[in-house]
Amino acid sequence: CPMDGRLVLLHGWGANGHDLQPLGEQLALQHPKGLDVVCLEAPEAHPQPGGRQWYGLFPPQWDAIPGAVGQLRARLLKLSSDSIPLERTVLFGFSQGGAMALDCGCTLPLAGLISCSGYAHPDWEPSSQHPSALLMHGRQDQVVPFAQLETIRSKLNPGPCEALAFDDGHTIPDGMMRPIGQFLSTVLSTG
Numbered sequence: 001c002p003m004d005g006r007l008v009l010l011h012g013w014g015a016n017g018h019d020l021q022p023l024g025e026q027l028a029l030q031h032p033k034g035l036d037v038v039c040l041e042a043p044e045a046h047p048q049p050g051g052r053q054w055y056g057l058f059p060p061q062w063d064a065i066p067g068a069v070g071q072l073r074a075r076l077l078k079l080s081s082d083s084i085p086l087e088r089t090v091l092f093g094f095s096q097g098g099a100m101a102l103d104c105g106c107t108l109p110l111a112g113l114i115s116c117s118g119y120a121h122p123d124w125e126p127s128s129q130h131p132s133a134l135l136m137h138g139r140q141d142q143v144v145p146f147a148q149l150e151t152i153r154s155k156l157n158p159g160p161c162e163a164l165a166f167d168d169g170h171t172i173p174d175g176m177m178r179p180i181g182q183f184l185s186t187v188l189s190t191g
Helices: 021-030 062-079 096-105 150-153 174-187
Strands: 005-010 035-040 089-094 112-116 132-136 160-167
Touching: 005 021, 005 062, 005 096, 021 035, 021 174, 035 062, 062 089, 062 096, 062 132, 089 096, 089 160, 089 174, 096 112, 132 150, 150 160, 160 174
Parallel strands: 005 035, 005 089, 089 112, 112 132, 132 160
Antiparallel strands: none
16 A cells, blocks of 8 residues: 655754654554655764764854755655655654754645754744644753744744643653654645
């Protein structure tokens, strides 16, 4: 049976493409028709061996963001040239991956966007016609300030945007699996 849609996962700073694979596989199992799960790996080596980064963060290399976002956009367009179009794709990012998902995803006709513990890039101004978005952030996040949840939400169109706070730190807690699964079902239910 054909896959219902695609879930593309973007890891955080210092992790790698395998980091979110178990999460993606768990979400695919929960989804009624299954999902094609793709874990993209950031193009740059991280200062710590084995890790990857979308751009340097310490110190922040904000000038590298347009190039990083452009590269990600090209990879997503290449992915969509097979059987599953962007309109059936949900982009999920954690931390730095969340910032990348929001920046890049708001310019594409995706089914949906999910950012967990993400942040807004400086000067990011999303289109008002952005895809549906699910934002999640831990109140006790010691890495990316919890205030980023409201910063992101204030920039997005309120209609297709849901923001969830949870009691935890810089993580994707098990308690968020159900809302993520519901969001995937909702945005991939049509068509």
